[in-house]
Each structure stands twice: as structure tokens, then as C-alpha cells.
Amino acid sequence: MDYSSKLIIIIIIIIFLISSPPFAWLTQAYHFSEYIGVGYRNITFSNVSINPDVEFHFIVSFALDYTNISSMNVYQIPTNGKFKPYWNTNIITPSTVKSIKASHNNVKVALTLGSDTAKDNIAYFHPYSTDSWIENAVISLTKIINQYSFDSIDISYEHFKAGEETFAECIGRVVTLLKDNSVISFASIAPFDADIVQRYYQALWRKYGHVIDYVNFQFYAYNPGIVNVRQFMDYFEVQRNNYNGGKMLMGLSSDQGFNEGLIGDKRFMFDVCETLLIEEKVSGVFIWCAEASMVNGYLFEKQAQEMIANITNSHH
8 A cells, every 4th residue: 555545544534533423432422311300399400410521311200191180189090102291391391391402412301101100099001902002102202202302212111001012012113113203313211120020121122122222220229138249240230131232321319218228328339330331331320310319419410420421531
């Protein structure tokens, strides 16, 4: 190869490196996610600290296919895929979503489907039929996502009144259709380590894992009998293998209800997160939730984002 040919190749490489986005030099791009909107409280996006050097995803909680009646004493009725907002719609509005995205170009906003409860009642995944649930879900979710300028959906059902294959087919086809119609650009699931929950999400993963971008695993919802680093890392590898090939996020919680056992040691959990990020075994960190974090001034959110930013910068 003559000198001029080598020079041309070098120039092409330099142009490519200069034009590449900052995270392109990493094997994978890390991000931070924050669940928000829980319990109809008055917390909005601007309350949460956002590091401009980190890709940041808000995940609005929740949308449910249940009636949304104002009285807390009225039983909520499943609506077969016709989703409605179950957050304070006076606080998290289409304009606040657009505003936070306009003022922070590193922010995306997702929408969570499913929950533990619909107000005071257990929220079940309860389709009347697969096809009708999918049709209703695509129509209702498209309307909400377009109205609020959401970028993604997150699946967080915890209770089920249908079979595992029905859950897999309904969720998998809805995610596929929303992506095919360019309604969403990515999708995530939020399983945790309960036998029934794992059966449903692993059935979904086996059939439709190729359309799911992130696994937001709730590591804070685990057996407090795990008492040392070795046990936790073994536990992590089991969950990682359950969703083989998935981009897994390390789930932490600022909710005092999840402060038992080793998970209550936030220093330990951040050390684990840092190790897993450096080894590229996880794609980021998420925290449950903005409402609980308000009491400590979003300290964990600041620490997690700083950690991600430092690791990202160290790869440059």
C-alpha cells in the first residue's frame, strides 16, 4: 500500500472518530432510569436531578387497562387492553413531558404498563381474548403515547389471570406493532424474583426477547437471606442467564420498604453496580422511585448518575 493510500485511510478513521457520538466508543452505552408518578403524588420531572453527561430515562408509572374511578372505595374493573393513566395527570402532563425533553436533550420518557395494584385492588393481567386485548392495547396506547410524547413502554405486570403463553403473545405482539408503527423506539420489562412472575416474563423473553431492549430487573426485591457479596453475585448471574442476551439494568430502591438484608446497604449495592458496569455485565442502573427519593434530596440518583458518567468518561 503506497503512502497516499495510507494517508486516505487515516483521514477516514479520524473523520469517523470525530463524527461519532460520545458513547459510540463504548462496547455498550450505559443509561440511568428513574420511575416516577407512583401513588398520585405531586412529584414531577423537574424535582429530580439530571446529570447532563448521562442518558436519562424517566419511566412514568403507571398505565393500566382498568377503569379509573375517583372513589377509592369503588372496585376497579379490567377493561381488556383499554389503557388509562394511573398517575397524577395534573402534575405529569403532555406539556411537562415535552418541556423536560426540550430542556434536557439527554432525556427520554417511557410509560409503564401494569402495576401491583389499581388503587386499592390487585391489578391483574386479565385479557378477555388475545386478539381483542392486543387491538385495544395498540389503539389506546398509541393515543396516550402520542399525546404525551412518550418514547417507550415498560412492562411491569405482577399478577395474572391468564396463561403464560397468552401473556407472552399479548405483550410481545403489542410491542412489535408499536415498534413497527414507529410509535415507540424501544421497550423494557421489569421482572423480579418471584416464581410466578419469572415464569410469565421468561415465557415472554423466549418468544419475543428480540423486540425487548432492556431488562429492568428489580434486584431490590430479593430474599434478604443473601448476606454476602459472593451470594449476591451468584444470584445476579442466575438472573442474567434467565434473560440471556438482554441488556440488563441493575435495580435499586430508595423505598424504605426495601431496606432489609444486604440490599439495605447502599454502599455495597453501589460497589456492586460499579463492578458490573465496568465489566459490562449491566447496561445501566434504575431507581425505584422518585417519590421515595424526595426525602433524601435524590442522593442515590445523583450518586448513580455520577458513577455512570465517570465510567463512561473513563472509556473515552
